[in-house]
Amino acid sequence: MPQLVATAVWTITPQLVLTLDAAFGSPVDSYVNGSQVWLNDTGPGDVALEWRLHPATGYRIPRGVSHYDVFEMVVATLSTDQPDAAAAAIALGSDTRPLTALWEGLECFCAYGDDIEPGPLATAAEAALGIAPTTFGLVDHDAIGAEFERTGGNVSLMGLLRSQLRS
Secondary structure, eight states: OOEEEEEEEEEEOOHHHHHHHHHHHHHHHEEETTTTTEESSGGGGGEEEEEEEEEEETTTOOOOOOOTTHHHHHHHHHSSSSSHHTTTOOEEEEEEGGGGGGGGEEEEEEEEOOOOOOHHHHHHHHHHHSSSSSSEEEOOOOHHHHHHTTTTTSSSSHHHHHHHHHH
């Protein structure tokens, strides 16, 4: 039987990236697959939450850039008077990409398996980040992870999350 986990998700925007940086600073971990991760005790009752920027489908590391530097480079580019325009062409090493070719969105869930209902999680996540989630509910992370592995990472993690959140 699947283990369902409360989660909240946001669609990627320049404002979301800048708000993540202002609220939480640099990621505590960055992955070769493009994921960026933050951990903090901002959940209901100070429960630890994991915040994960999910990579775009088919993500590859920009040439000439370490995966540890991508988030900070994007924030520097978006920190202009016109972040929406800047998001269309972000210079990363010898590549130039739109923001949507880097990440599809943000997911927040309990970091260590605490059993929290989706509503209180979404409320706490909005209070911590300052932006309401696009949607929230219960998901089966095991099924999503299995599909990611089965496709060699060539699947939209945000699409899989949204699909489960609609069902």
